[in-house]
Amino acid sequence: xxxxxxxxxxxxxxxxxxxxxxxxxxxxxxxxxxxxxxxxxxxxxxxxxxxxxxxxxxxxxxxxxxxxxxxxxxxxxxxxxxxxxxxxxxxxxxxxxxxxxxxxxxxxxxxxxxxxxxxxxxxxxxxxxxxxxxxxxxxxxxxxxxxxxxxxxxxxxxxxxxxxxxxxxxxxxxxxxxxxxxx
Amino acid sequence: xxxxxxxxxxxxxxxxxxxxxxxxxxxxxxxxxxxxxxxxxxxxxxxxxxxxxxxxxxxxxxxxxxxxxxxxxxxxxxxxxxxxxxxxxxxxxxxxxxxxxxxxxxxxxxxxxxxxxxxxxxxxxxxxxxxxxxxxxxxxxxxxxxxxxxxxxxxxxxxxxxxxxxxxxxxxxxxxxxxxxxx
Numbered sequence: 001x002x003x004x005x006x007x008x009x010x011x012x013x014x015x016x017x018x019x020x021x022x023x024x025x026x027x028x029x030x031x032x033x034x035x036x037x038x039x040x041x042x043x044x045x046x047x048x049x050x051x052x053x054x055x056x057x058x059x060x061x062x063x064x065x066x067x068x069x070x071x072x073x074x075x076x077x078x079x080x081x082x083x084x085x086x087x088x089x090x091x092x093x094x095x096x097x098x099x100x101x102x103x104x105x106x107x108x109x110x111x112x113x114x115x116x117x118x119x120x121x122x123x124x125x126x127x128x129x130x131x132x133x134x135x136x137x138x139x140x141x142x143x144x145x146x147x148x149x150x151x152x153x154x155x156x157x158x159x160x161x162x163x164x165x166x167x168x169x170x171x172x173x174x175x176x177x178x179x180x181x182x183x
Numbered sequence: 184x185x186x187x188x189x190x191x192x193x194x195x196x197x198x199x200x201x202x203x204x205x206x207x208x209x210x211x212x213x214x215x216x217x218x219x220x221x222x223x224x225x226x227x228x229x230x231x232x233x234x235x236x237x238x239x240x241x242x243x244x245x246x247x248x249x250x251x252x253x254x255x256x257x258x259x260x261x262x263x264x265x266x267x268x269x270x271x272x273x274x275x276x277x278x279x280x281x282x283x284x285x286x287x288x289x290x291x292x293x294x295x296x297x298x299x300x301x302x303x304x305x306x307x308x309x310x311x312x313x314x315x316x317x318x319x320x321x322x323x324x325x326x327x328x329x330x331x332x333x334x335x336x337x338x339x340x341x342x343x344x345x346x347x348x349x350x351x352x353x354x355x356x357x358x359x360x361x362x363x364x365x366x
Contacts, residue, residue, distance in 0.1 A: 041225075041285070041286070042224075042225065042226045042227075043225045043226030043286065044225075044286075053285065064281070066281055066284045066285060068284065079284075081277065081280060081281050081284055083268075083269070083274070083277055083278065083281060084269055085266075085268075086266070086267055091266070094264065094266055095266065097264060098247070098249055098264050098266060101249045101251065101262075101264055102224070102236065102249060103224070103226065103227075
């Protein structure tokens with residue numbers, strides 16, 4: 001059972017963060033647009049149970065992702081299941097219809113431009129994301145995907161990298177929550 | 184919105200049916216094993232709403248299928264959404280985990296050996312299936328997939344072919360229902 005261990009931070013000065021990554025010799029990959037469509041569950045309130053279900057469009061690819069409740073008071077650590085779907089716009093629409101037929105209802109979309117960076121730190125490869133979220137602003141995410149027994153060391157590793165990059169003011173709410181709150 | 188127009192019949196003498204298909208010049212394709220895992224919905228009783236959700240394994244391929252309520256008192260005509268999943272056993276297990284995380288629970292499996300036949304009839308191409316269902320017996324299905332405006336002519340076409348093939352005693356219950364009833 002895989003867990004996503006993640007920290008997210010608002011970033012006021014993206015240039016300064018990019019400079020720090022450059023000092024570490026980290027390459028920032030070209031931007032990709034991601035569109036995440038989130039769904040409400042037919043029988044429970046995902047906002048209360050702290051779960052999420054989304055379909056992500058990334059270029060021509062589609063993915064479906066379930067996120068379990070956060071299991072930790074400081075990070076965004078949670079169980080995650082992400083599976084690939086057939087690519088293309090028609091498949092994206094078909095999957096929305098499938099979920100709607102099963103009683104799930106679309107509740108919002110998050111559109112972002114994401115630049116990924118693979119950051120070697122303390123012998124691990126942390127996945128960094130430099131995000132520009134439509135109607136919300138700029139953020140950075142640091143993430144490791146681990147088995148349950150690796151959660152604590154992953155948190156230590158990510159927290160240490162965040163400090164080294166000068167990232168502060170950890171944000172545990174999802175982009176969807178922030179967008180729905182802002183409305 | 185696609186509808187599956189279908190008739191299903193128990194077949195006491197499969198040899199006789201095969202002979203009739205041969206007279207029509209129909210080729211029967213090699214057998215394939217299909218394993219269908221059905222799921223219960225987290226908030227409603229699919230047996231009562233006459234819906235179904237299943238993951239089908241066919242050789243190395245996997246599919247997910249939603250079936251809406253039957254809309255007709257004589258045939259098995261219903262809305263159907265079928266989408267391909269990644270192939271292989273691991274993907275099949277991953278999708279079961281995904282559905283379970285969303286509150287769906289496995290309720291039964293239907294294993295069958297299916298031989299398909301494409302049957303030209305009244306200017307249409309009807310999909311025939313000669314099925315051996317584990318623990319249940321032998322059946323034949325005749326099916327057309329159509330838009331709503333084509334449902335009535337599809338029913339007429341399939342009913343006419345069934346009569347020509349000597350198929351009687353139409354069975355509207357699903358294989359899953361028949362298996363659960365037999366237990």
